[in-house]
Amino acid sequence: MPKQLPSLPAKLKVENVPVSYSIDCRDKSTREINELLRQAIADGQEHIDIREPDARHNLAVALLRPVRVVFAGSVGYYCGGMMDGATIEVHGSAGWGAAESMLNGTMIIDGNAGSGVAASIRGGTVVVRGDAAARAGVSMKGGTLLIGGACGYMAGFMMQKGRIIICGDASDALADSMYEGVVFVGGQIASLGNDAVIEEPTAEDRAWLNEMLVTYRVPGPTAFRKVVSGRKLWNFDRRELEVWRAAL
Amino acid sequence: MCGIVGFLDKNQRTDFPLGRTLLAMLQALSCRGPDSAGVALFGGRGEMRLRLSVPPETDRQTLSNALQEEGLTILHSYRTGVHDVRIGAEVDLTKLEKRIQHRLPGSEVLCLGEHMSLFKQVGSPDELEAAYRISTLYGTHGIGHTRMSTESRVDLSHSQPFWAHGVADLATVHNGHITNYHKLRRRFEQEGYRFYTENDSEVIGVYLRDRMAAGRSLEGAMRSSLEDFDGSFCYLAATSDQLGFVKDRYGFKPLMLAETEDFVAIATEEVALRGALGRDFTAHEPAPGTMRLWSINAETASLAAG
Numbered sequence: 001m002p003k004q005l006p007s008l009p010a011k012l013k014v015e016n017v018p019v020s021y022s023i024d025c026r027d028k029s030t031r032e033i034n035e036l037l038r039q040a041i042a043d044g045q046e047h048i049d050i051r052e053p054d055a056r057h058n059l060a061v062a063l064l065r066p067v068r069v070v071f072a073g074s075v076g077y078y079c080g081g082m083m084d085g086a087t088i089e090v091h092g093s094a095g096w097g098a099a100e101s102m103l104n105g106t107m108i109i110d111g112n113a114g115s116g117v118a119a120s121i122r123g124g125t126v127v128v129r130g131d132a133a134a135r136a137g138v139s140m141k142g143g144t145l146l147i148g149g150a151c152g153y154m155a156g157f158m159m160q161k162g163r164i165i166i167c168g169d170a171s172d173a174l175a176d177s178m179y180e181g182v183v184f185v186g187g188q189i190a191s192l193g194n195d196a197v198i199e200e201p202t203a204e205d206r207a208w209l210n211e212m213l214v215t216y217r218v219p220g221p222t223a224f225r226k227v228v229s230g231r232k233l234w235n236f237d238r239r240e241l242e243v244w245r246a247a248l
Numbered sequence: 249m250c251g252i253v254g255f256l257d258k259n260q261r262t263d264f265p266l267g268r269t270l271l272a273m274l275q276a277l278s279c280r281g282p283d284s285a286g287v288a289l290f291g292g293r294g295e296m297r298l299r300l301s302v303p304p305e306t307d308r309q310t311l312s313n314a315l316q317e318e319g320l321t322i323l324h325s326y327r328t329g330v331h332d333v334r335i336g337a338e339v340d341l342t343k344l345e346k347r348i349q350h351r352l353p354g355s356e357v358l359c360l361g362e363h364m365s366l367f368k369q370v371g372s373p374d375e376l377e378a379a380y381r382i383s384t385l386y387g388t389h390g391i392g393h394t395r396m397s398t399e400s401r402v403d404l405s406h407s408q409p410f411w412a413h414g415v416a417d418l419a420t421v422h423n424g425h426i427t428n429y430h431k432l433r434r435r436f437e438q439e440g441y442r443f444y445t446e447n448d449s450e451v452i453g454v455y456l457r458d459r460m461a462a463g464r465s466l467e468g469a470m471r472s473s474l475e476d477f478d479g480s481f482c483y484l485a486a487t488s489d490q491l492g493f494v495k496d497r498y499g500f501k502p503l504m505l506a507e508t509e510d511f512v513a514i515a516t517e518e519v520a521l522r523g524a525l526g527r528d529f530t531a532h533e534p535a536p537g538t539m540r541l542w543s544i545n546a547e548t549a550s551l552a553a554g
Contacts, residue, residue: 054527055518073527076519093531095518096502112532115499133533134499152499152535171535 019070021045025052033059041065055095060088063105077114080107083124099126102143108216115152118145121162127216134171137164140181148218156183156227157193165212167220177247178229184209186221194247197230249396250408250423251277252503254484254514255524256389256491256542262292267385269524270392273515274373276523280516281396284407285376286368288419289387290488293362296335296416297323298344301404303354304329314351318344328369328379330358345413356405356444361417363488368393368407388544389491391484393421400446412453413444415460417488422449423516424481424501432476452483467541470494474537484514492541499536506531512542 021040025033033050037060040048047068053059057076060069063086071079074092084103093111097119104123112130119135121143128136128145134152137145140162150168156175169187176193184201192198201209201224213220232243253273257264270287278285298320302311311331312322319336326332335341345357359366365387367380373394377383393408400406412418426432429448432455437443441454455476459469470485470492480500484493493514495503504518508529513521518531534540 054522057517057519074518074522074531076517092527093518095504111530114502114504114533130530131532134536152533 019047019049021047022049022051025050025054025056030056030058034061037063037069041067053092055093057095060086063088066105074111080105083107085124093130094128099124102126104143112149113147118143121145125216127218129218131168132166137162137183140164144212146212146216146218148220150187153190154193156181156196159183165209165220165224167213167218175227175229177233178227179234180229183227184224185227186224189225189227192227195230195233195243196227199226199228201226249280249398251280251394251516251520252421252423252482252484252514253277253392253516253520254390254421254486254491254493254512256512256544258510258512258544260388260544262386264386264388265383266291266387266390267382270390271373271377271383272524273513273520274376274392274394276520277516278373278394281394282372283397283402284368284370284395284404285373285393286366286407286409286421287376287382287390287392288359288364288366288409288411288421288486289382289385289390290363290365290417290486291387293488296337296360296362298333298335298360299330299358299366300333300348300352301328301330301356301358302352306352306355311352314348317351318347320348326380335360341416357411357413358404359411359419361411361488364411364417364419364486366409366411366419368409369404370402370407389486389542391419391421391486391491398425399448406445406447408447408449410445410447410450410453412457413442415453415457418453418456418466418485420449420452420456420483420485422452422481422483423503424483424496425479426451426477426481427479428477429479449483452477452485456485466490467492467539470539470541474539482516489545490541490543492539493534494539495534495536497537499533503534504531505534505540 023036051072053071053073055074055076062082064084066085068087070089076095078097080088081100083105085105087106090109094109094113096114097116099107100119102121106125108127113128113132115133116135118126118137120139122141123143125144129148131149132147132151136151136155138157140159142162144163146165153171154173159181160179162181164183167186170185170189172191173193175183175196319339321334324332409419409421426448432451456469481496482501482503506513506529
């Protein structure tokens with residue numbers, strides 16, 4: 001566990017910026033929507049409203065400026081992937097790979113998220129108010145994933161850094177083979193993955209969890225369990241061959 | 249990569265535009281595979297029928313005579329070489345398919361039953377609509393498929409939905425790969441089942457038929473398939489009064505589910521749900537290794553073509 005907890009994501013700085021530009025997705029190709037979005041950002045627009053997205057894929061990928069993009073509906077695969085510093089809100093659900101490989105920024109999904117939400121993120125915060133499907137937060141290298149509901153199996157698989165908060169239940173193989181980082185679970189854990197162990201949250205952890213829930217207005221449980229790496233898979237040790245056999 | 253869709257109207261309205269809904273869902277998914285498209289619609293009980301494809305060189309008189317000798321009557325002929333055929337009450341359904349194929353080499357029974365209407369062909373959902381005007385069809389529930397072929401050939405026979413040969417009113421659609429297909433097929437063939445295609449998806453119908461013949465319910469058969477099928481797959485199965493899905497244990501293939509007081513809608517991607525049904529509902533991805541089945545009263549509904 002890192003000794004120094006990263007500072008809380010401040011209240012969204014761009015939250016109160018009025019809508020300056022709107023894109024209606026109807027009768028537009030995905031390429032046209034993304035070109036309009038990029039042009040609007042290049043023109044200095046700070047709050048862009050995207051209407052009728054109708055769960056289309058590959059929207060708002062690789063945004064590199066601190067703008068606020070609001071989707072008035074569900075988005076498809078890979079929305080917000082690879083972004084650095086933007087704030088994306090989805091007033092609906094998101095498909096597979098939302099915010100995948102994000103460097104920094106905030107993505108807030110009001111509904112449910114498909115498989116692989118926040119996979120491989122390096123920083124920033126992803127909030128899913130509903131449930132997250134399988135493989136949430138796999139291979140995270142930093143940042144925070146906050147899930148208001150339950151999550152599917154293999155959440156946090158091989159994560160290397162960062163934090164996952166699951167307010168509801170976690171499915172099987174939670175935090176399997178994680179190197180580092182931490183997973184907090186408010187509900188039931190169906191099963192822990194290889195080399196994932198439970199330890200007592202610190203007072204600092206509890207304060208941070210509370211602040212996260214308040215900041216993002218996510219109703220959460222009063223107590224969380226904390227899952228961290230048992231570190232038995234860090235270095236091969238012939239004396240613990242069984243641990244490796246089970247993991248591989 | 250394929251796209252699969254399913255829809256069930258909980259209100260069982262006889263005037264529900266099911267064909268239009270399934271078509272809109274498939275059109276939204278057509279980028280997942282333009283090779284072939286198809287739908288199977290279900291409604292209330294009608295007369296026992298089958299839908300037959302025959303080779304293009306078959307002349308009308310030969311066809312009529314062959315069918316007549318089996319107690320079958322052509323009701324309608326499509327330009328695509330597909331014919332709707334009424335099955336007389338006295339006809340013995342046992343080995344009917346085999347007898348037809350003996351009389352009409354190269355023919356294939358695409359579907360058979362009292363509730364189901366199955367249309368499929370090579371091409372996109374738009375081309376399916378152009379050929380069969382499926383948007384004018386009504387029904388209570390149904391499934392659809394748009395295909396990108398990966399292993400087997402592209403023709404009518406390999407298009408989906410697949411009717412489960414030998415079981416009236418049972419059809420399946422599949423997205424993914426059943427990786428122990430050859431092993432399962434070999435076993436089923438040894439037990440006497442016939443396979444009509446080289447498509448791994450066909451084994452789903454054979455498996456369900458086999459398990460149901462052994463006394464399992466459709467639900468039980470679908471549930472056990474989670475253990476017996478290997479690979480990455482999502483499939484839907486529909487009968488006269490049921491619609492359900494199965495999602496593989498690893499969740500490798502996407503599937504979205506939306507259920508409201510009025511309907512159950514299932515699709516490979518949410519874009520199909522939004523494109524066909526709007527925005528006033530939430531959708532979620534079912535957990536890996538799950539199946540669900542919904543039932544309706546098939547006797548009170550009706551299937552009609554406009």
